[in-house]
Amino acid sequence: MQCKDFESVLASEGSGPLSAEAREHLGGCSRCQDFLSDIDSIVAAARTLSSEVTPPDRVWLSLRAQLEAEGLIKEPAETALGPSWWENLGFFLKPRSLATAGAALLLAVTAVFLTHTSRTTNTVNVPTETSTAKITGTTGPSAPGGVTNSPSAPVDVTAKNSAPGPAPSRVKVLKPSPSENASTTLSETEVDVSNMRLAGAGNAQVDASLRQNLHTLNEFIAECEQHLGKHPEDELAREYLNIAYQQKADLLAAMMESGRSEH
Amino acid sequence: MQPMINPRHSLSVWTAGLILFASSTAIAGAPQHQERHFAVKNRPVVVLQNIVNGRIEVKSSKNPEVVVSSTATAEKVAVEVEQVGDRIDISASAMGSTSEPQELQADFQLSVPEQTELQLKTQTGLIYVEQVTGDMKLESVAGDVHLKEVSGYIIVKTTGGSLVCTLCSGKLEFMSISGNAQVLQPALTNVNLMTTSGNILYDGDFIRTGIYTMKSGRGLVEVRFSGNDSFDLNARTNLGTVDNQAAAFLKPDTHTHHSTASRYAHSLFGTVGQGLAKVELSSYSGTIRILKRN
Numbered sequence: 217m218q219c220k221d222f223e224s225v226l227a228s229e230g231s232g233p234l235s236a237e238a239r240e241h242l243g244g245c246s247r248c249q250d251f252l253s254d255i256d257s258i259v260a261a262a263r264t265l266s267s268e269v270t271p272p273d274r275v276w277l278s279l280r281a282q283l284e285a286e287g288l289i290k291e292p293a294e295t296a297l298g299p300s301w302w303e304n305l306g307f308f309l310k311p312r313s314l315a316t317a318g319a320a321l322l323l324a325v326t327a328v329f330l331t332h333t334s335r336t337t338n339t340v341n342v343p344t345e346t347s348t349a350k351i352t353g354t355t356g357p358s359a360p361g362g363v364t365n366s367p368s369a370p371v372d373v374t375a376k377n378s379a380p381g382p383a384p385s386r387v388k389v390l391k392p393s394p395s396e397n398a399s400t401t402l403s404e405t406e407v408d409v410s411n412m413r414l415a416g417a418g419n420a421q422v423d424a425s426l427r428q429n430l431h432t433l434n435e436f437i438a439e440c441e442q443h444l445g446k447h448p449e450d451e452l453a454r455e456y457l458n459i460a461y462q463q464k465a466d467l468l469a470a471m472m473e474s475g476r477s478e479h
Numbered sequence: 480m481q482p483m484i485n486p487r488h489s490l491s492v493w494t495a496g497l498i499l500f501a502s503s504t505a506i507a508g509a510p511q512h513q514e515r516h517f518a519v520k521n522r523p524v525v526v527l528q529n530i531v532n533g534r535i536e537v538k539s540s541k542n543p544e545v546v547v548s549s550t551a552t553a554e555k556v557a558v559e560v561e562q563v564g565d566r567i568d569i570s571a572s573a574m575g576s577t578s579e580p581q582e583l584q585a586d587f588q589l590s591v592p593e594q595t596e597l598q599l600k601t602q603t604g605l606i607y608v609e610q611v612t613g614d615m616k617l618e619s620v621a622g623d624v625h626l627k628e629v630s631g632y633i634i635v636k637t638t639g640g641s642l643v644c645t646l647c648s649g650k651l652e653f654m655s656i657s658g659n660a661q662v663l664q665p666a667l668t669n670v671n672l673m674t675t676s677g678n679i680l681y682d683g684d685f686i687r688t689g690i691y692t693m694k695s696g697r698g699l700v701e702v703r704f705s706g707n708d709s710f711d712l713n714a715r716t717n718l719g720t721v722d723n724q725a726a727a728f729l730k731p732d733t734h735t736h737h738s739t740a741s742r743y744a745h746s747l748f749g750t751v752g753q754g755l756a757k758v759e760l761s762s763y764s765g766t767i768r769i770l771k772r773n
Contacts (some may be wrong), residue, residue, distance in 0.1 A: 419531070419532065419583065419602060419603075421532065421602075421603050421621055422532070422602045422603060422620050422621060425603075425620055425621035425638055425639045426620065426638060428639065428657075429638050429639050429656040429657050432656055432657050432675060432676050433656060433675060436675055436676065436696050436697065436763075439763075439764070440763065443717070443718075450717065452715060452716075452717050452761060452763070453717050453763065456694075456696055456717075456763045459673065459675075459694075459696075460675060460696070463654075463656055463675060467638065467656065470620070470638070
């Protein structure tokens with residue numbers, strides 16, 4: 217038996233017992249002994265490796281947001297993330313130890329909602345004389361004469377941006393839009409952050425910069441939201457608002473991290 | 480019988496003790512300089528995370544080594560440097576929370592091979608990179624970022640720091656809340672600049688087939704192109720104005736029909752030359768200014 221025959225036997229037999237012929241060759245061949253030793257070492261090392269690690273949920277959320285942004289999936293994120301989830305998020309963000317983890321999660325969730333918002337730019341027309349709000353969404357077919365937001369879920373309608381004048385008595389109540397939810401959650405997180413001591417006296421310059429930029433973002437967000445209240449179809453303003461939300465989520469995460477690093 | 484203590488002797492001992500104490504405190508608070516050399520074989524990856532304040536300066540050299548020079552307050556700031564293969568990890572962090580602001584500082588000077596990948600992060604203080612080729616991610620809270628003759632896929636993220644990019648090539652991404660961006664004499668094929676309240680200045684050529692996107696929420700977006708450029712321009716603003724000072728060189732766009740143009744308070748679509756590159760400028764409430772360089 218030659219060395220290459222021995223390697224073939226090893227490849228075909230695996231870790232099973234060697235034939236007499238192979239054992240005879242192995243006994244007199246130092247090269248094949250070394251080769252077998254290497255194989256044994258690799259197998260032993262492979263057995264010590266941990267099993268496959270499950271990625272955290274935020275990875276899936278980010279992935280989902282990306283796929284939705286690229287138009288590869290169209291299922292709205294709202295079906296997976298109901299309002300109770302948002303309500304509970306504030307509770308989970310309260311403990312200091314979870315603050316940073318919460319911020320990371322918040323980033324992912326905000327991305328999902330903002331992506332969803334930008335893809336389902338709704339036009340809200342609340343006629344003052346008629347009794348039904350009409351909403352047309354770009355992602356799903358609009359039901360004739362009906363109210364559609366997503367292809368599957370019927371939606372309650374919130375009249376937050378309704379036209380001035382006496383409110384029609386039968387106007388449906390709009391559910392808070394995803395961007396409103398994102399805004400609310402960001403504001404709640406901001407309260408938690410403002411209660412934290414940030415970088416401390418040692419990095420007062422950083423602390424001041426972070427707070428000043430948060431103020432800048434808040435002003436800009438308020439301006440965009442006010443404008444969108446009057447012009448909900450303005451895609452450019454919505455784009456800037458979404459960017460500002462993302463920047464605020466990033467900034468709050470950085471502020472939490474800054475506070476955490478000092479403790 | 481107790482020994483007699485000479486008051487004059489006692490005073491001199493106290494004085495000496497005080498001087499010793501003061502000098503030891505001064506030594507502990509004095510900046511300490513360190514220089515370390517790391518030999519590398521191929522294109523190195525240098526990762527520097529500065530948790531405290533300080534300046535980071537990176538320059539290239541012909542030597543196949545990374546030289547890390549740091550100046551930090553002894554016993555206040557911990558500087559750690561580790562090499563694994565061609566990767567150099569550097570970190571500076573505060574050793575206590577009771578230090579004075581000026582004590583929590585670490586300045587770095589790095590000398591790297593020309594082909595080096597960089598990941599630099601600092602709080603305040605300038606990040607300066609010169610004549611380095613390789614992908615780089617540079618992050619700062621309040622510090623500015625100055626790049627000169629760098630090339631690669633460049634990502635700059637700041638909170639309030641500004642970017643000045645001179646003679647850069649490759650791909651550039653800049654994201655900031657209040658920082659400004661100045662891109663001067665570039666040879667960039669892909670540019671994406673976004674700042675919420677800062678200003679943007681792009682002064683240079685648009686490379687054919689390049690894509691250039693510049694957005695500022697409230698600031699000024701100013702573009703100065705050359706007569707030899709060839710690009711399609713799409714400029715739009717919600718509440719600001721488009722100040723077109725190059726009307727003579729900008730033909731009305733004939734490539735596409737922009738049905739959404741009328742939605743915006745001010746917008747401008749046009750073509751310079753053959754319209755090979757794509758330039759998108761936008762602003763929420765700031766001014767967009769388009770100029771031709773002399």
